[in-house]
Amino acid sequence: MDTKEIAELIELMAKGNLSELEVEREGFRIRLRKEPPPAAAHPHIVYPSHAALVPPEKLKELAAPAAETIREIRSPMVGVFYRSPSPDSAPYVEVGQEVNENTVVCIIEAMKVMNEIKAEMRGIITEVLAENGKPVDFDRPLFRVRPLP
Known part of the structure; x- marks a missing residue:
């Protein structure tokens, strides 16, 4: 997974008003969590x-x-x-x-x-x-x- 794909995940979180997102693919796992500001x-x-x-x-x-x-x-x-x-x-x-x-x-x-x-x-x-x-x-x-x- 490259930085462009990670940026797309962050954008998806923002647009979908998600507070947490976890993706696992081909041995790579990323978990994004948004804390309240x-x-x-x-x-x-x-x-x-x-x-x-x-x-x-x-x-x-x-x-x-x-x-x-x-x-x-x-x-x-x-x-x-x-x-x-x-x-x-x-x-x-x-x-x-x-x-x-x-x-x-x-x-x-x-x-x-x-x-x-x-x-x-x-x-x-x-x-x-x-x-x-x-x-x-x-x-x-x-x-x-x-x-x-």
Whole structure:
């Protein structure tokens, strides 16, 4: 079994919302188990500074909506979380910014490869949950998003 097949198994777990998967084939056995992500002790809050951001009076409304209306952008891999393409660049997204399916929200560095992570949903960023330059686990929440129709 090669790394591509293992990555496919991880993707299958994520799409099927599985917490454990075990495969045995030709004398090779792999067992994957997803632990619940740790709760963020101190969420990273960043104040908006872009023209395309939601007005400040709307932020209060967005910050505390009913729990069922908030979705999360989760890490598709283990690696180091970066909010911007370089240390001296502005973050890809800010709290209050509207995103769509193709909006790059961050980079996760894994094995010296910089992987752009897209929002994959339409909505407004309400919270940044990961700390810039710190490791993240597979399926860890990175951002909270209020979906838009």
